[in-house]
Amino acid sequence: MAKNPERRTALLDAAIEVLADEGARGLTFRAVDARAGVPTGTSSNYFRDRDQLLSQVGDRIFVRLTPTPESVETAFAPAPSRELLVELMRWIARRLTAERTCYLGLFELRLEAVRRPELRTQLTRVLRSDLDENVRGHLAAGMPGDADTVRLLYFALTGLLLDHFTVPDLHGDRHLDELIETVVTRIVPAA
Structure with a gap:
């Protein structure tokens, strides 16, 4: 090699x-x-x-999608609130939109993982680790809601971005930022 x-x-x-x-x-x-x-x-x-290529592509996607610690620190600097969660979700969506190719590649890897158990195991491990880290960060920052709140926000943003990248006209003239605000205000308990 x-x-x-x-x-x-x-x-x-x-x-x-x-x-x-x-x-x-x-x-x-x-x-x-x-x-x-x-x-x-x-x-x-x-x-x-090809299996090794797919596996390493998955690793590379996560490297490219992972924000720097400094940008995370800056994003979490304001006081915890539902409004901050809206801004954080928008920030994540902007970052993922800027890496559109990576995010589409990740969707493709997820579909391929249905047929490749080793890839599924790897993606599950990495995605679970990322989700667990998001839950820990959310709770440690004192953000409103609990671990299930984070999971629901994750599900919602994943679905919104899937629509945004694959069928952008599905939601008519509703902008992604507006949809994110609706999701957060419906999921996250008021202070």
Whole structure:
């Protein structure tokens, strides 16, 4: 296996683009090589098989989607409130929208995980860890609501973003920010 970390990262980023644009069935070594602009066969020098490529694509997506600790600290700086939760949800949605390709790639990985138990195990572990961290952060910050509040917000934002990226006209002229505010005010108890 080749050891150039910059090339591996470039191949993984190209694979994310292929996954988002063409779906899991379109994710081949040849497609990744073409998207990365490298000679045919390069990807197979970095990944032993498609399963390893999918697994490492999942890891790379989470690296790209994870905010910096400084940005999290800044986002949580205001006093805990339902209004802050609205802003935090909007902040998350903006970050994920900025990484649209990654988020679409994650949707594709979720669908592929239905057919690949090892990928499902990996995604479950990573997503559970992320959700658990969100619950811990929410409770530690003294935000309104409990662990189930965080889970409901997670379910809602995941669904809203799925709609936003795949069928953006589904909600007519209602802007994502407005939908997020509606979700938070309906889920999070008033102070």
